[in-house]
Amino acid sequence: MADKITPARRSENMRRIKSKGMKPEMVVRRLVHGLGYRxxxxxxxxxxxxxxxxxxxxxxVFVHGCFWHQHDCRDGRVPSSNREYWELKLARNVERDRKTRRELEAAGWRVLVIWECELxxxxxxxxxxxxxxxxxxxxS
Structure with missing residues (x-):
């Protein structure tokens, strides 16, 4: 199935996606604060x-978007348009997540991932x- 918007518009949409302060992260931050943790x-x-x-x-705690970090849910699927590009890009994200988790755990940190769909x-x-x-x- 072809993309429903122009490549220029798709590029603009993707450029506007930020890595901090997005709605799922803000929901978790409010929840944690409400539970009394700082x-x-x-x-x-x-x-x-x-x-x-x-x-x-x-x-x-990491708050992962299902699409960007390829969660095994409905929202974690690879787009059908420009599939080669997305498979490579999203696979790099998943590998980076694994590497990050290994490094944190090796340094003595405990890691929890909360997925956007879990909210x-x-x-x-x-x-x-x-x-x-x-x-x-x-x-211990």
């Missing part, structure tokens, strides 16, 4: 510049966050 944002000294960093708990069940996401962050404060 965090830092996008620490440049950590691999992958995690979306939320809980320094005292040595834990990080439809905020109570479940809130419980996962609580479990993840509370486990970090338990003695």
């Amino acid at each position: 965090y830092r944002l996008h620490r440049k000294d950590l691999p992958g510049k995690p979306d939320l960093v809980f320094v005292s708990r040595r834990s990080v 439809n069940q905020l109570e479940d996401v809130g419980q996962r966050l609580r479990d993840f962050l509370d486990a970090a404060s338990q003695p």
Whole structure:
């Protein structure tokens, strides 16, 4: 199936997509804050510049868009137009995510990924966050 908009318009749409402060990230930030946890944002000294960093708990949270990070859901599919380009680009994103996670874990950080599609069940996401962050404060 062909793209429904012109290549110039598609390019403009993609150029406007930002990496910080998007709606899914803001939803998670409000949720975490409401649960009583405090965090830092996008620490440049950590691999992958995690979306939320809980320094005292040595834990990080990434909020991944299903399309950009190729989640196994309806929104994680590769577009049918310009398929070669998208398969290569999105595969690089997935590999970068794996590398980032390995580096963080090797440095002693705990990593949680929250997918955009999971935000439809905020109570479940809130419980996962609580479990993840509370486990970090338990003695080993």
